[in-house]
Amino acid sequence: MKVSLNVNGRTREAEVEPRKTLLDTLREDLSLVGSHAGCEHGVCGACTILLDGEPVRSCLMFAAQADGYAITTIEGLAPAPGELSVLQDAFCETHGMQCGYCTPGMILAAQALLQRVTEPSREDIVDAISGNICRCTGYGQIVEAIELAAERLRQVNMPRSSANADNAPAAPHGDRS
Ligand code: FES
Numbered sequence: 001m002k003v004s005l006n007v008n009g010r011t012r013e014a015e016v017e018p019r020k021t022l023l024d025t026l027r028e029d030l031s032l033v034g035s036h037a038g039c040e041h042g043v044c045g046a047c048t049i050l051l052d053g054e055p056v057r058s059c060l061m062f063a064a065q066a067d068g069y070a071i072t073t074i075e076g077l078a079p080a081p082g083e084l085s086v087l088q089d090a091f092c093e094t095h096g097m098q099c100g101y102c103t104p105g106m107i108l109a110a111q112a113l114l115q116r117v118t119e120p121s122r123e124d125i126v127d128a129i130s131g132n133i134c135r136c137t138g139y140g141q142i143v144e145a146i147e148l149a150a151e152r153l154r155q156v157n158m159p160r161s162s163a164n165a166d167n168a169p170a171a172p173h174g175d176r177s
Pocket residue numbers: 036037038039040041042043044045046047048057058059060
């Protein structure tokens with residue numbers, strides 16, 4: 001059957017078996033191999049994508065079921081070719097990835113959180129990635145990366161006047177201007 005999918009803002013078409021998973025369709029038919037196949041039965045989160053902004057395991061749904069939804073894969077997060085999003089950059093900076101197998105799913109789970117919550121607590125972050133397994137056990141750096149990205153995104157989104165006020169040098173004593 002023919003499926004028409006909205007992936008990373010583009011309409012993509014593929015001819016697939018009705019039982020073909022969204023994960024396999026993304027990887028094999030659309031050459032979007034950033035979504036990884038781990039357990040392939042809904043446990044590890046390596047295949048996580050965003051469906052209308054919500055994290056979903058692409059190994060657990062058929063491509064045909066994704067018709068009509070906005071799909072975001074890890075390939076869709078970078079602002080431009082050769083660039084990284086703030087969140088991706090934070091993962092690099094804090095060494096939030098080791099082998100990198102879980103990383104796309106982790107980043108997309110974190111992306112969904114940061115779109116909802118601008119100042120997530122550590123518990124919020126741990127909860128958001130609790131469905132994603134890192135076999136390299138780098139959870140400490142992953143949490144650190146998400147905290148760093150949240151902080152940077154808050155700074156970027158801060159109104160210019162408050163940003164200036166925070167960064168303004170203190171007035172010298174006696175200066176009443
Ligand atoms: S590959 Fe989908 S949850 Fe593991």
